[in-house]
Amino acid sequence: MNIDVSALKYDERAIFALRSLYSAYGYSYYKMSKFEEYDLYVRNKDFLVSDSVITFTDTNGRLMALKPDVTLAIIRHIHDEPGVVQKLTYNENVYRVSQKTHTFKEIMQVGLECIGAIDDYCICEVLELAALSLRRISPHCVLDIAHLGILAAIIDDFSFSERSRADILRCASEKNAHELRSICRRSGVEENKAQALLDLVSLCDRPREALPKLRALLGKSGSARLADQLAQLERIVGVFAGTDVEDMLRVDFSVVNDLNYYNGIVFRGFVEGVPTGVLSGGQYDRLMRKMKRQSGAIGFAIYLDLLERLNTAAREYDVDTLLLYDRGDSPERVRACVKELAAEGGSVCAQKEVPQGCRFRRLMKLTESGATPIEGHA
């Protein structure tokens, strides 16, 4: 099959580029059904981006859902294999309520999941693939990276109430230092400890600048748990020292995924020209436990619908040549003329009338002498 890549839309080209990238690293393509049992999503509702799910009753009476998420469905269908890491990639539609329009939207996602005996190498590989994916989408891109374990350890250390914990995570995601300071004051957190938290959420630097700051912020805490988490972040980020990927990384603790499902490294990718994150991912061992799996997992998804904004090269014409013919013209003559014009290059559309709003480079009329330019439109 010959594929003219220039005829593809931006998101279609991205699917090709990304799938070939992932398969080069040994990720196998995972195809799944559009539907899953509703029960799967009800039990893990907090994991979903939106609460609402499109449901219907199958012919056998089971309540089904158009899948609002891919990760849950993949975990459900794979089995633990001790010592093995299953590397899967997918491109699937998910059905979610748009937070802007409050109506359901079909969203094409491309992503990968690395499930099994996850180690530091697996985390680095997924991070690198996330970075390379962004670069394939646009040369101007940034991958924010954080360690949820660090944030969780600090919050646990401060013994915040359940409500304050939720507020602190929200403030971290908003880089809202002023409100964070109020919450710390209300909760009786010492000023110097509160300042460390404020500095943490304000961080948005390349690893070589961020890591020394982090060490200075967290080093004095004396918490062995915090030291472990920081050491892991340093190990992971350190792998990319001096590489192209390092330049794309920003250590930024506003990447906050649900602590009930995610742990460890989390990340979010941005490309210039799209106002929101186009890639989201992280390590989700806690979700695996909730779904009675013993192994770990890390993965990410790219929201292809957001890439539409990058497709700025608007087409000037709908068709290169619009060929008008009459009812009396035989199909053989019209076909021959279309072939002849197409051989000159460009697209040809044969019509009896000019379609409303059709933009064409040239307008031709099929006459006795063949295709003749129409004056003023040639």
Added chain:
Amino acid sequence: MLNIALPKGRLGEKVYGMFARAGYECEGVLDPGRRLIFENEQKGVRYFWVKPSDVAIYVERGAADIGVAGKDILLEHGPDVYELLDLRVGICRMAVAAKSDFHDDPERTLRVASKFVNIAQNYYASRGRDIDIIQINGSVELAPILDLSDVIVDIVETGTTLKENDLHVIDTVVPISARLIANKASFKFKNSAIVSIVDALLPLTEENT
């Protein structure tokens, strides 16, 4: 060039004054006539005035890199933006108000009228109180007077309008002030320009305390 969305009106003029004092002045901003966009190329800023309730949308969607929005708007609509500074201007509060003879009967569903339905719902949900929310877009004070609602949730600045209508504040939901917000992607790609503005504005917010 940093695109900055300012809220039209007195609050916006006050906020622009802060930007100007911080070193980001721009000719013509306070005397717009029919012009919509004002640019100071040297300072790398481009201002535009928008309806206060639209600032967060402009910023969230990336039409503006940063902007100034009231905390009421941010709480009500929950845009996916960074909230970088409390500018400490436009200070007021979101409050629950009722007629002076109001008594809350916990056996009845409380009827709450408000423009800010999400804020009101979240406030009462956090207290486990069952409410019937009534969305009203103007003259909210009328609702309890005409027995459309038991209480209202609205912005209170001085309390004069409430007093004139025999209403009084029975609880404060949340303090409100103007906040500097930033688009999340712009914060990555125009980081040094945004951080410079934040750093320049920060001492001015402390003057507003």
